[in-house]
Amino acid sequence: MIRRRGPPSQTWRTFLRNHADATAAIDLCVVPTLTFESLFAFLVMGHGRRQLLWFAAQREDTERRVAEEQKRLEHEAALQEESRRAYESRLPR
Numbered sequence: 001m002i003r004r005r006g007p008p009s010q011t012w013r014t015f016l017r018n019h020a021d022a023t024a025a026i027d028l029c030v031v032p033t034l035t036f037e038s039l040f041a042f043l044v045m046g047h048g049r050r051q052l053l054w055f056a057a058q059r060e061d062t063e064r065r066v067a068e069e070q071k072r073l074e075h076e077a078a079l080q081e082e083s084r085r086a087y088e089s090r091l092p093r
Contacts, residue, residue: 021048028066031057042069053077 016023029041037059044054054073058065 016047021046023047024053026070040065042066044073 025045027043031039039057042056046053
């Protein structure tokens with residue numbers, strides 16, 4: 001058996017803990033209404049603070065609509081990042 005030289009690599013748990021702030025889960029769920037119609041909910045959950053980052057509901061489930069929601073999410077994330085950087089640049093160092 002070949003021995004590894006150098007320090008051992010980090011475990012999967014350590015990797016997830018270190019990158020939790022930059023990781024999100026995306027889900028597309030079917031939600032029945034009181035009138036037995038179907039709504040399609042697009043959810044994005046952030047793992048870092050375990051919070052809902054984005055939510056959208058729509059009557060149709062098409063690739064085009066999901067792609068639109070993804071673009072909206074990316075745009076919103078870019079705006080939040082820009083706002084955070086502007087705020088941090090004003091803080092005293």
